[in-house]
Amino acid sequence: MSDAGYSVPDSFANWLVEKQGTNVAEGPCGGFGSLRFAFYARMSTKEFQDPESSLGWQREAAEELIAGHGRIVVEYLDVGHTRRRPWSRRPEAARLLTDLGCPECAFNAIVVGEYERAFAGRQLRQLLPVLDAHGVDLWLPEFGGPVDPAEPDHAAAVLLLGARSKKEILRARFRTTAAMRHQTLVQGRYLGGRPPYGYRLVDAGPHPNAAHAQWGRRLLRLEPDPATAINVTWIFSQRLAGRSVAAIVRSLNDARIPCPSAADPGRNPNRATQYWTVHTVASILGNPRYTGRQVWNRQGTEHPTDETADVAARRRWNPGRDWAVSAQRSHLGLVSESDFVAAQAISDRARPTNGTTRTYAFTGLVRCAPCGRRMQPHWVHGRPGYRCRHGHTSARPAPDGHPRNLYLSERRILGLLAPQLPDQGIEATAAGIAAQVRSAGAALNCNFSSVEVSPTTDHVSFSSAAGDASR
Numbered sequence: 001m002s003d004a005g006y007s008v009p010d011s012f013a014n015w016l017v018e019k020q021g022t023n024v025a026e027g028p029c030g031g032f033g034s035l036r037f038a039f040y041a042r043m044s045t046k047e048f049q050d051p052e053s054s055l056g057w058q059r060e061a062a063e064e065l066i067a068g069h070g071r072i073v074v075e076y077l078d079v080g081h082t083r084r085r086p087w088s089r090r091p092e093a094a095r096l097l098t099d100l101g102c103p104e105c106a107f108n109a110i111v112v113g114e115y116e117r118a119f120a121g122r123q124l125r126q127l128l129p130v131l132d133a134h135g136v137d138l139w140l141p142e143f144g145g146p147v148d149p150a151e152p153d154h155a156a157a158v159l160l161l162g163a164r165s166k167k168e169i170l171r172a173r174f175r176t177t178a179a180m181r182h183q184t185l186v187q188g189r190y191l192g193g194r195p196p197y198g199y200r201l202v203d204a205g206p207h208p209n210a211a212h213a214q215w216g217r218r219l220l221r222l223e224p225d226p227a228t229a230i231n232v233t234w235i236f237s238q239r240l241a242g243r244s245v246a247a248i249v250r251s252l253n254d255a256r257i258p259c260p261s262a263a264d265p266g267r268n269p270n271r272a273t274q275y276w277t278v279h280t281v282a283s284i285l286g287n288p289r290y291t292g293r294q295v296w297n298r299q300g301t302e303h304p305t306d307e308t309a310d311v312a313a314r315r316r317w318n319p320g321r322d323w324a325v326s327a328q329r330s331h332l333g334l335v336s337e338s339d340f341v342a343a344q345a346i347s348d349r350a351r352p353t354n355g356t357t358r359t360y361a362f363t364g365l366v367r368c369a370p371c372g373r374r375m376q377p378h379w380v381h382g383r384p385g386y387r388c389r390h391g392h393t394s395a396r397p398a399p400d401g402h403p404r405n406l407y408l409s410e411r412r413i414l415g416l417l418a419p420q421l422p423d424q425g426i427e428a429t430a431a432g433i434a435a436q437v438r439s440a441g442a443a444l445n446c447n448f449s450s451v452e453v454s455p456t457t458d459h460v461s462f463s464s465a466a467g468d469a470s471r
């Protein structure tokens with residue numbers, strides 16, 4: 001090493017100055033210029049881990065671009081918003097647009113660290129005339145300064161960047177989707193989201209991706225929850241026995257079994273309902289994850305096709321062909337695959353193998369007089385009927401004197417009703433009477449040898465309500 005003009009720096013700071021040149025220490029915006037810039041930056045959800053470096057480089061790129069022309073006087077930072085969202089739907093971008101119109105506007109130009117940060121698709125093209133109307137320039141590194149739509153090169157670049165961003169968004173989305181699909185199909189991996197009712201999440205070892213493992217991330221898998229799994233099994237068994245979803249719901253509520261949101265309130269803080277509903281039970285019966293296979297992408301996000309449109313992305317159910325179902329079982333199933341398939345084949349109007357439809361005209365209208373509960377549809381000898389086996393099938397004991405099985409065929413109910421409804425005529429059908437009872441808000445109280453029409457309010461008599469229904 002010669003000593004011709006070379007000296008060892010005496011501190012790290014000095015070493016850096018020497019390495020980077022003296023200009024940098026003064027900063028790129030130490031120059032002159034009269035423009036007052038608003039700086040816009042956006043940070044995606046993925047960058048939450050390292051927000052400072054993301055915002056830092058955007059700010060640096062912006063300052064480098066405007067060096068000598070002015071300085072940044074105000075910042076607008078959107079965090080956790082996708083760029084597919086139009087400016088009007090990003091809080092900070094929307095605030096910038098509002099400030100634009102205000103007379104004591106602090107800035108007279110806007111700078112962005114990178115096109116991709118701020119825009120997607122046709123957003124820039126839509127914004128430029130707005131800025132022009134306010135006499136505010138937009139500076140972008142991709143243009144080396146202010147964007148001038150009157151310049152043919154700039155106009156072409158605006159179109160090109162828009163088209164490219166659209167393609168990149170689609171490609172990124174496709175890559176993520178493909179990776180998750182693969183992890184589900186081949187590895188049966190649990191990919192997040194809340195566990196289905198009846199399961200809980202347990203540790204499944206360190207994350208296979210070394211980078212994730214270093215951050216302490218671990219894999220999770222589903223395991224039957226000792227407290228609730230039994231209810232899922234029971235729901236499937238009842239459905240396979242031919243009970244209607246509504247009847248299953250009633251039994252669960254009658255037996256005071258906590259519904260999914262009540263069983264785990266912390267998991268569903270948004271749901272206030274304390275009772276089982278038809279919807280809850282139907283979703284359990286329709287969820288293929290109860291077979292032990294991992295299923296991904298049953299629900300997806302529908303992105304608006306126009307990124308300048310002021311609409312939010314929506315959740316929607318995907319068609320079955322889009323689902324990814326693991327090749328192997330990834331967790332213990334609560335129902336066998338054959339039982340699951342059989343449960344799907346049962347519709348609420350149960351269709352027997354001969355293809356006929358079972359129709360119950362009085363579903364929900366017939367009540368058991370001894371206990372006051374709704375009677376359950378029950379098919380016997382090819383005919384519809386209703387029964388109450390309260391005390392036999394439900395968790396709570398029936399009142400004294402309740403028959404073990406109160407059963408009435410639909411035909412018998414009609415026969416017992418006929419003398420009470422002289423206006424109905426000879427061709428009174430079960431469906432016609434049921435419609436009138438329903439519209440009257442009435443119920444049919446049944447015992448072995450009597451059916452009584454009971455209005456739910458004292459003011460409405462059955463016959464007058466029946467008259468209303470015929471209008």
Ligand SMILES: [Zn+2]
Nearest residue numbers: 368371388390
């Ligand atoms: Zn009863």
